[in-house]
Amino acid sequence: MKFLPLLVIILLSASCKKGQADFVLKGTVSDLTFSQNLTGASIKLYQVPVGTTQQKLLGTATIGEDGNYKFTFPRDKMEKYIIEITKQNYFSISKEVFFSSLTIEEDNIRDFSTNAKAWVKLTFFNSSPLSSDQLNYIKQAGKEGCSECCSDAEQILYGAVNTSIYCVNNADTEYSYFYWVLGTANQGLKSAYTTAFDTVEISLTY
Secondary structure, eight states: OTTHHHHHHHHHHHHHHHHTOEEEEEEEEEETTTTEEOTTOEEEEEEEOTTOOOOEEEEEEEOOTTOEEEEEEEOOOOSEEEEEEEOTTBOOEEEEEEGGGOOSSSOEEOOEEEOBEEEEEEEEEOSSOOTTOEEEEEEEESOOSSTTSOOSSOEEEESSOEEEEEEEEETTEEEEEEEEETTSSOEEEEEEEEOTTOEEEEEEEO
């Protein structure tokens, strides 16, 4: 029986050690456009306490030439963590990492990737306008689902039109739309290849 207190102390010590252990969250961030590491990007880690939406900054770093990042932080009970990665002229990354998915037994690996930005200038000009004229167009290929993206829904332009619309796209990919002028045989596909960090024009005169 004399060994029982010693056993309790050992168990309590192990329990405290486990409770105080740190999470290690690390990975690599890739530049899909140029098939290389995304060097020079800023990466931030936030924690969100249970039952709240409040984000508290845990750490920030700049990604080096190897493209790697690493955060070591206490194993405090949280709802989740949020990783945000930004670099000028690249699409931002924001990803949730839930507390329940993390372990202290080994490093937690999370790799990310993003594309460089490019832009397309959509120019529309009605050369002989009537008030009844109607141009419809809808995107066929191009970046979707981002806050800067142009709509994927059908667009309609009426009457006298002389306008330009700028749309963001993944660099080094195609952007295209199909158009038709209501009540005429004028229809077709317009497209262009968008170059990284640059703007290309797609012009339509009808």
